[in-house]
Amino acid sequence: MQFLSYLINGISLGSVYALIALGYTMVYGIAKMLNFAHGDVIMIGSYVVFFTFGSFGWNPAVAIILSMIVCTVLGVLVERVAYRPLREAPSLAVLITAIGVSYLLQQVAQLLWTSNPKSFPSVVANSSIFKPLQLFNGQLTISAETIVTILACIVIMVALLYFINHTPAGHAMQAVSEDRGAAQLMGVNVNATISLTFAIGSALAAVAGALLCSSYPTxxxxxxxxxxxxxxxxxxxxxxxxxxxxxxxxxxxxVIENLSKAYISTQLSDAIVFLVLIVVLLVKPTGLLGKKVNVKV
Structure with missing residues (x-):
């Protein structure tokens, strides 16, 4: 029963990672750049939820929606100011800029809210819809945060797949991802499409931040x-x-991180995660579901 509990909690944590990873994978897949400031957009969104819901007592759904709006604006602004001028620059320049934006957001947050940890209130703890689930005569309890996190991740991924494959904006994203120059010749607004990608990724980061801090309330x-x-x-x-x-x-x-903490070592869990990544990439360099791309030279 303990193993099942660890497994479910691992899926919940992994669902948060998946929500954040969706932002990374969309930006890279379409704009061919790595936005390492993405994690700090999560932090900004979490602070918005903390003050609107935790301090001012707003409805948690309203607080999350406001957080999504703030993160969307921030993501578009970062793309417009920091990344768009470097679109044709070497990838190293974009990478260094992304790291700079990340540290800038952290320092701004520290100036505004200090570095003292704050206790984050759960956005689903008092929900009338989601309650802790008791299984096997009460031997296994699944928290409301775990249920909401897993369901939110599945719903968002399905909605995102539908958006990409069945809407004009999604088709434009696929065209830009395939060949930016050809898409522009066919009338696709490349700048607007990439900005939309950043907007969606940043909005998902806000949701991920609220769910992450609800489960790990610091x-x-x-x-x-x-x-x-x-x-x-x-x-x-x-x-x-x-x-x-x-x-x-x-x-x-x-799942790997949670099971590593439970059965191997809390201190080594992060190292095990990265070790598994190295092994997977040695066997399949494009990742589990990645496709090999042929590049003309």
């Missing part, structure tokens, strides 16, 4: 740093650029 300016890195690992693990791959990679990563 908030500080560096809250998004490690989950952001692990979500990037999940995206690579599953096959960066693939939405189902980001979901699969995130869930597997969460």
């Amino acid at each position: 908030l500080q300016p560096t809250t998004g740093a490690m989950p952001g890195i692990k979500a990037f690992v999940a995206a690579v693990f599953g096959g960066i650029g693939s939405i189902p791959g980001a979901f699969l990679g995130g869930v597997l990563l969460g």
Whole structure:
């Protein structure tokens, strides 16, 4: 029964990683850049929820929606100011800029809200819809946070797949991902499409931040740093650029991390996660669901 509990909690944690990884994989798949400031967008969104819901007592759904709006605006602004001028620059320049934006957001958060950890209230603890689930005559309890996190991840992934495959904006994203120059010649607004990608990824980061801090209720300016890195690992693990791959990679990563903490070592769990990634990439360099791309030279 303990194993089942660890497994479910691992799936819940992995669902958060998957939500964050969706932002990474969309931006990379369409804009061909790595937004390492993505984890700090999570942190900003979590602070918005903390103050609107935790301090001012707003409805949690309203607080999360406001957080999504703030993160969407922030994501679009970061893309417009920091990344768009570097679209034709070497990838190293974009990478350094992304790291700079990440540290900038952390320092701004520290100036605004100090570095003291804050106790984050759960956005689903007092929900009238979701209650803890008792299984096997009460031997296994699944928290409301776990249920909401897993359901939210599944619903968002399905909605995102539908959006990508069955809407004009989604088709534009696929065209830009395939060949940016050809898409532009066919009348696709490349700048608007990439901005939309950042907007969607940042909105998902806000949801992930609220769910992450509800399950692990500590908030500080560096809250998004490690989950952001692990979500990037999940995206690579599953096959960066693939939405189902980001979901699969995130869930597997969460399960591996949780089981490692339970049965091997809490201190070594992060090292085990990265070791598994290295082994997977040695066997399948494109990730679990990634596709090999032939490049003309």
